[in-house]
Amino acid sequence: MTPPDPPLGRRAELAAGLAEVEARITAAAVAAGRGREEVTLVAVTKTWPASDVALLRDLGVREAGENKDAEAAAKAAEVEGVRWHFVGQVQTNKARSVASYADVVHSLDRARLARALDEGARRAGRRPDVLLQVSLDGDPQRGGALPADVPALAALVAGLEGLRLAGVMAVAPLGAEPRPAFDRLVAVGQQVSADHPGACVVSAGMSGDLEAAVAAGATLVRVGTALLGHRAPLLR
Numbered sequence: 214m215t216p217p218d219p220p221l222g223r224r225a226e227l228a229a230g231l232a233e234v235e236a237r238i239t240a241a242a243v244a245a246g247r248g249r250e251e252v253t254l255v256a257v258t259k260t261w262p263a264s265d266v267a268l269l270r271d272l273g274v275r276e277a278g279e280n281k282d283a284e285a286a287a288k289a290a291e292v293e294g295v296r297w298h299f300v301g302q303v304q305t306n307k308a309r310s311v312a313s314y315a316d317v318v319h320s321l322d323r324a325r326l327a328r329a330l331d332e333g334a335r336r337a338g339r340r341p342d343v344l345l346q347v348s349l350d351g352d353p354q355r356g357g358a359l360p361a362d363v364p365a366l367a368a369l370v371a372g373l374e375g376l377r378l379a380g381v382m383a384v385a386p387l388g389a390e391p392r393p394a395f396d397r398l399v400a401v402g403q404q405v406s407a408d409h410p411g412a413c414v415v416s417a418g419m420s421g422d423l424e425a426a427v428a429a430g431a432t433l434v435r436v437g438t439a440l441l442g443h444r445a446p447l448l449r
């Protein structure tokens with residue numbers, strides 16, 4: 214009898230996931246008349262071990278995303294050579310911690326959080342990039358500022374020494390076509406970058422909707438499942 218194939222190593226699994234995601238981003242960019250290099254891939258490594266972040270880094274993915282402060286802080290202390298993106302909602306009392314390791318905070322959606330992150334960053338002698346999270350469905354549970362409130366929030370952040378306003382971010386509304394929502398986000402982003410030159414990042418698109426995001430003009434996609442596999446369900 215021939216022995217069963219050896220299980221694929223984790224490195225090979227991640228390499229296969231990465232090849233698939235790269236092909237999807239490239240195809241979406243080409244279809245939109247854009248270049249692959251216009252879209253940054255952030256690997257959302259939440260729930261996966263730090264060793265996976267290191268394997269992805271060694272495969273060339275230098276941007277990692279996390280959504281829980283304790284988990285992110287531990288991985289950032291353990292893995293060198295990656296830029297850390299905080300993509301989850303930030304409780305104000307965690308802002309100081311997040312500002313001490315995050316290179317990019319994607320979820321700034323209120324003035325109080327902006328001030329807390331600014332203070333934390335200045336204490337740590339850092340100046341992280343921040344993206345203004347925009348609510349595309351008006352549901353405050355999922356985070357995000359209403360589009361009408363974004364220009365004032367952008368002006369506030371632009372005046373804070375500890376933060377660098379870098380653009381906008383959104384999560385597609387649940388149960389709706391993502392493309393029109395991403396088009397609205399891109400329009401909000403264009404207003405922000407017109408008022409604040411250099412703040413031109415548009416963070417949108419995940420495993421299920423990255424093509425729609427790239428077609429709309431996203432400059433950064435946040436991909437977990439398609440790269441790393443299905444996360445174990447959270448037990449509460």
Ligand SMILES: *Cc1c(COP(=O)(O)O)cnc(C)c1O
Pocket residue numbers: 257259280300301384418419420421435436437438439
């Ligand atoms: C988990 C998460 C992602 C990645 O989602 P996948 O569907 O696993 O690709 C992207 N953005 C945010 C804000 C997330 O919390």
